[in-house]
Amino acid sequence: MTHHFILRVITKLLIPLILLFALYVQFHGDFGPGGGFQAGVIIAAALVLYALVFGLNTASAVIKEWVLLVLIPLGVLIYAGVGVASLLLGGNYLDYNVLAHDPVHGQHLGILLVELGVGMTVAAVLTTIFFAFAGRGHRDANGNLLPHSALSDEIRNRKDGQP
Amino acid sequence: MINFLSWVLLLSGCFCVLISAIGLIRMPDLFTRMHAAGVGDTLGAILVIAGLMLQAGPTLLLAKLVLIMFFLLFTGPTACHALAKAALAGGEKPLLDDNNQ
Numbered sequence: 001m002t003h004h005f006i007l008r009v010i011t012k013l014l015i016p017l018i019l020l021f022a023l024y025v026q027f028h029g030d031f032g033p034g035g036g037f038q039a040g041v042i043i044a045a046a047l048v049l050y051a052l053v054f055g056l057n058t059a060s061a062v063i064k065e066w067v068l069l070v071l072i073p074l075g076v077l078i079y080a081g082v083g084v085a086s087l088l089l090g091g092n093y094l095d096y097n098v099l100a101h102d103p104v105h106g107q108h109l110g111i112l113l114v115e116l117g118v119g120m121t122v123a124a125v126l127t128t129i130f131f132a133f134a135g136r137g138h139r140d141a142n143g144n145l146l147p148h149s150a151l152s153d154e155i156r157n158r159k160d161g162q163p
Numbered sequence: 164m165i166n167f168l169s170w171v172l173l174l175s176g177c178f179c180v181l182i183s184a185i186g187l188i189r190m191p192d193l194f195t196r197m198h199a200a201g202v203g204d205t206l207g208a209i210l211v212i213a214g215l216m217l218q219a220g221p222t223l224l225l226a227k228l229v230l231i232m233f234f235l236l237f238t239g240p241t242a243c244h245a246l247a248k249a250a251l252a253g254g255e256k257p258l259l260d261d262n263n264q
Contacts, residue, residue: 007244007245010237010238013237014237014238017234
């Protein structure tokens with residue numbers, strides 16, 4: 001009951017495919033359905049699946065929480081930075097035409113960068129929300145996750161009715 | 164001929180999904196319902212996708228359908244397995260015949 005062998009094997013098989021599909025959705029966004037938001041949600045889903053099967057401590061070793069907290073504003077900064085860059089190059093805010101010599105190339109570049117920023121922020125925000133909820137009651141006074149052994153002890157004590 | 168085969172596959176897939184939906188409503192407890200949903204749904208989805216593959220022919224669509232089929236083939240039974248394990252861990256007992264209780 002504690003090993004979850006089938007779940008581990010299938011999860012290991014599926015997570016690379018999920019990430020690959022997220023990248024496909026991210027970079028296919030200019031031609032078909034897709035884009036940064038959807039890709040970010042799919043990446044976050046892969047991370048949440050990993051955390052569900054392998055535990056919160058392993059997942060936060062894969063992607064550190066400070067990395068997530070850096071990625072959130074970085075994505076917004078890229079989005080806003082593209083807008084400000086087009087302002088500085090003489091267009092309107094988020095006017096992609098002026099980003100390159102050819103307006104069509106400029107639009108490609110602008111959409112790509114903006115969607116990249118959206119994807120980073122969405123993936124990081126959703127993963128951070130999941131970590132925050134799943135880690136409730138499993139952190140010490142400094143906000144660090146308790147190690148797994150301490151965690152199971154704590155839960156066992158709670159079941160016995162002790163503080 | 165290919166069209167006919169494709170329709171046979173599509174309709175039998177729909178039939179499987181319909182049976183699993185009826186089973187989901189009519190079965191008495193969680194495990195038998197899950198059996199109906201998991202087994203019937205997996206087979207039904209695979210038959211429907213096989214029918215669509217015959218319609219698609221050798222194109223990029225075929226490759227995408229193969230990928231979707233592998234996804235469903237792995238995720239459906241795994242989700243069922245996880246649900247059954249969670250139910251057992253949560254103290255849900257399978258419904259047994261009166262003679263065996």
